[in-house]
Amino acid sequence: MSRIVMKFGGTSVGNTERIRNVAKRVIGETAKGHEIVVVVSAMGKTTDELLRLAEDLSAEPSKREMDMLLSTGEQVTSALLTMSLQHMGQDAVSFTGWQAGIGTESVHRNARIEHIDTIRIEQALSAGKVIVIAGFQGLDAFGEITTLGRGGSDTTAVAIAASILADRCDIYTDVDGIYTSDPRYIEGARKLQELSYDEMLELANLGAGVLHPRAVEFAKNFCLPLSVRSSLSEETGTILLEEPTLEKNLIVRGVAFEPEIVRITIAYEVPFNGSLAKIFTMLARYHINVDIIVQSIMEGIQPSVSFSIKKEDFAETIHILKSNKADLGYQLANFEEGLAKVSIVGSGMVSNPGVAAQMFDRLRKEEIAVKMVSTSEIKVSVVIPEIDMLKATNALHDEFGLAVVRV
Amino acid sequence: MSRIVMKFGGTSVGNTERIRNVAKRVIGETAKGHEIVVVVSAMGKTTDELLRLAEDLSAEPSKREMDMLLSTGEQVTSALLTMSLQHMGQDAVSFTGWQAGIGTESVHRNARIEHIDTIRIEQALSAGKVIVIAGFQGLDAFGEITTLGRGGSDTTAVAIAASILADRCDIYTDVDGIYTSDPRYIEGARKLQELSYDEMLELANLGAGVLHPRAVEFAKNFCLPLSVRSSLSEETGTILLEEPTLEKNLIVRGVAFEPEIVRITIAYEVPFNGSLAKIFTMLARYHINVDIIVQSIMEGIQPSVSFSIKKEDFAETIHILKSNKADLGYQLANFEEGLAKVSIVGSGMVSNPGVAAQMFDRLRKEEIAVKMVSTSEIKVSVVIPEIDMLKATNALHDEFGLAVVRV
Structure with a gap:
């Protein structure tokens, strides 16, 4: 039995049909006997819609209120995915960021996770539940809801994985892995099987937007195997490790x-x-x-x-x-x-x-x-x-x- | 200086234009030197949309998850109204139910408020802020988000008003008061100036859906003057009291x-x-x-x-x-x-x-x-x-x- 954190991005949970597919995929993992924690983003265009409402009311809305506003998106997805899992017979429970014990620094819209109190997660795992955590958010020491900024749900997933000593963290997204270059423009660009954290950090900082650098750093610090894969196919994605063992001959990987x-x-x-x-x-x-x-x-x-x-x-x-x-x-x-x-x-x-x-x-x-x-x-x-x-x-x-x- | 709790229902905050109007109305009260706490419902059709998503995923979604899902609606409104107030130059802060200190029994979808810890509200009022609270929700002793059921935002407003010793609680809604009968069907039905709590309780229990009985009971227990008025006009509404002094000759009021x-x-x-x-x-x-x-x-x-x-x-x-x-x-x-x-x-x-x-x-x-x-x-x-x-x-x-x- 392994402990696995699965993270699904906004496109992967963009509508109820896709949420059902995510639920099936999660149950596929529990059926193998794994303990599963899921981290979800807001559904597809939810964040954009909320931003539009905010813009309509204020040219420069306060960051604290933006966090109050935007954090609801992930909470909605976590509740919906949990309902879908329960409907399929899988015991499950959703947690907001603060219910999951995610403590951040006291900064709005771009907070860093400072500590995670895993007690509720561990209790729910012990009770045989799949846990569905609203990504992208936490709580500061003053009881204020904070959000983690761009790529925040990735960071949530990796931080949770590290804190509960997960065996790996799988980032499900709309691409099927990390490529040698952008396949939309570069002929012959192909998916890499493995990549080192450092290489990924350089690529991420260079705008390969699949993973946020902060999430990669976290994984690197805890030597947590991190895979990037497609939520739409069963194909293996790209695995991030300290030291890739495959494709060793490649001096340049991207x-x-x-x-x-x-x-x-x-x-x-x-x-x-x-x-x-x-x-x-x-x-x-x-x-x-x-x-x-x-x-x-x-x-x-x-x-x-x-x-x-x-x-x-x-x-x-x-x-x-x-x-x-x-x-x-x-x-x-x-x-x-x-x-x-x-x-x-x-x-x-x-x-x-x-x-x-x-x-x-x-x-x-x-x-x-x-x-x-x-x-x-x-x-x-x-x-x-x-x-x-x-x-x-x-x-x-x-x-x-x-x-x-x-x- | 008075302390006033103003509650705005879903229709009153149905879009950004209406939220702006609500903000203006709130500022109208602060301009008179009053301390203001606002309680808001979810925007117009938000709850229905969330319910539709849930139904699509589960024939009988768990009540706990429904609370996780539905409580986001009021949180969105509270953040948006706060942004609008700030944009108009009014210092303000939004609170979720749990941030406002609302503790409920451990029941989902129909919880009763058990206690309110007013410390954050009092601090923010002292700092000269308007507080915008997400209605309809609270937190139980186990850290679970609960909702208060039908008319829950009214109950939030009245309970908050009672706990901070407000001078009155104004329920802004899409009708301009309590009528002698339903004016849509009964010719000559007219708005009452005053009504006793008990009369309102009977009328509410009889389906006059303007106010939830639980909110009226709360007001009665704390002898809190409760007014029901229109968010669209400046007209005085109907005031609920222990003993009406106006229209005393009316033996039957509704x-x-x-x-x-x-x-x-x-x-x-x-x-x-x-x-x-x-x-x-x-x-x-x-x-x-x-x-x-x-x-x-x-x-x-x-x-x-x-x-x-x-x-x-x-x-x-x-x-x-x-x-x-x-x-x-x-x-x-x-x-x-x-x-x-x-x-x-x-x-x-x-x-x-x-x-x-x-x-x-x-x-x-x-x-x-x-x-x-x-x-x-x-x-x-x-x-x-x-x-x-x-x-x-x-x-x-x-x-x-x-x-x-x-x-």
């Missing part, structure tokens, strides 16, 4: 891309160490997400710093720079729009020098200009013209042999 | 009617004291609501008991009687369908003998057959042919001078 990047360059007359901190502190205060930062100080060349941001933050960034020019003490700012970021990710890169060189070489052969570079132990990102984004991704996908299965 | 009544008569060979208890205990166990009971034991006539029930319970009642014939020990049962109940209600009846006689006399003049009679200190009910229901109501409304205002 190629990610992100359009709509803008590069901003600031130049100074004099060295600018203090000013540099000032700029990025200021941008952080305005929640501008700065990605790649490249500093260049060379003899005889004006000192400068370049950084990349998302296009959606462009106008605000320029405004912040302009209105604080005196304070920031820079001399010249220019920018380049129409850029994209392409990244290769793979744990094998650490022990295989030359991967970056191979990447640059291929891009050169494809005649793609590299504007910025950023590297980590398991990732190399380049900023290139947006027009070349898919060409570059396809080329790198091919270059690192991702389309062909070589076990 | 004429209520209820169609679809069935009379059942059971006859015995022998005296049946024990058996009588058995029948009504059994019917109660099956939740059959028995209304009027008439027993007749006369020399030389077969002992019998007649009682009235609602048509919707008819089939089940007959089934219970038939399948327990041996146990119940009766000899003969007959019934009469197509009946209705018409009642006159008024506190003044206690000190004015002859009111019942006046009622029977008028019905006789109208050639309406009286099948059963039931009296209390402030009410006389008759069961008559359903076909004569409105005719009787109109006649009695006229007979007791209800259509004419005599102050």
Whole structure:
């Protein structure tokens, strides 16, 4: 007998027909003798509908009230799925986040789980019940309902799995696993059987939106096997582990891309160490997400710093720079729009020098200009013209042999 | 400065436009310097939609899960109204039933409030906030969400008002007060300025669906002035008090009617004291609501008991009687369908003998057959042919001078 946490996203529980299918799948697992805890998201468009109501009443609704509002969506799904399970003869009980013992920090709309009191879960499991927990939510120390922000239900599932020492956590979603690249755009992109937590973290941060980074971090910290699979098919998905044992030969496991990047360059007359901190502190205060930062100080060349941001933050960034020019003490700012970021990710890169060189070489052969570079132990990102984004991704996908299965 | 609890029903908060209007009305009261607690129902059709989802998944969903499901409706309204208030510059905070400290017995779908811990409400009032409480719900001693059944939000409002020693509780609804009779059917029915709790209790129990009896009882126990008024107009509604001071001359204050009544008569060979208890205990166990009971034991006539029930319970009642014939020990049962109940209600009846006689006399003049009679200190009910229901109501409304205002 294993303990398994199953998480179903909004599409998987989008209507009563799908909720019934989820119930059947859950019963399929209990029939194997497993103890099951289910975590659910709000039904399909529920959250959007609630957001629309809120927007209609207030241009900037308070975060506390948004949490009160939005947390109802998951509660509805948890009750409905429980009814469906009971109707099929499976003893079950639903819990809100606070009933499940999920304690968070005192922050609204983006709270972190601080602790989980598993007593009610353990009691219900002992009584042979399937537990259906409303994802995405918790309670702070002041008795306020909080929500966990984007990917919150994934985080709930992984945190619950870790706290009840589950054998694994299965994330059921509308894709059937993690791909080497986005199959909608990249020919030959294929599903990976396994992936390391770190690789997934890089891919998730690069916009492979299947799993929220926070959920992956949680799984990594507790060495919890995490699978991503489709709620519509019986196929095995992708399993996240500390160290994949399959497809070991793959040095690069994924190629990610992100359009709509803008590069901003600031130049100074004099060295600018203090000013540099000032700029990025200021941008952080305005929640501008700065990605790649490249500093260049060379003899005889004006000192400068370049950084990349998302296009959606462009106008605000320029405004912040302009209105604080005196304070920031820079001399010249220019920018380049129409850029994209392409990244290769793979744990094998650490022990295989030359991967970056191979990447640059291929891009050169494809005649793609590299504007910025950023590297980590398991990732190399380049900023290139947006027009070349898919060409570059396809080329790198091919270059690192991702389309062909070589076990 | 007064403390006022304002309760808004589902129609009054049916869409964002109406929620905005409610917010304006609340701010109108705070502008007068009052401390305000608002209690809200679920928006218009929300509950029906949730019920439909539940029905689609289970023919008989568990009551606990229904409470988990349905309690979200009021939570949504409370958050939305709070956002609207905040947007208009009024400091406000929403509470679920459990955040408002509402403790109930451990019963689902029809729980009674047992105690209210007002600490969070008092704190928020001290901080100058309007509090918006999700009606209809509470928490039992085991941490389970419960709901209060029909009229539950009224009960929440009155119970909160009593526990925070409010000066009054205003129930805003889609009618503008309590009428002498149903104005949709009875010509000349008019709004009452005042009504005693007891009169309202009789009227509520007789199907005047504006206020739930439980809420009225609560108000009566705490001598809490309770007003029923329209959320759409500025008109004063009807105020419920221990003893009305206006319209004192009215001996009868209301004429209520209820169609679809069935009379059942059971006859015995022998005296049946024990058996009588058995029948009504059994019917109660099956939740059959028995209304009027008439027993007749006369020399030389077969002992019998007649009682009235609602048509919707008819089939089940007959089934219970038939399948327990041996146990119940009766000899003969007959019934009469197509009946209705018409009642006159008024506190003044206690000190004015002859009111019942006046009622029977008028019905006789109208050639309406009286099948059963039931009296209390402030009410006389008759069961008559359903076909004569409105005719009787109109006649009695006229007979007791209800259509004419005599102050």
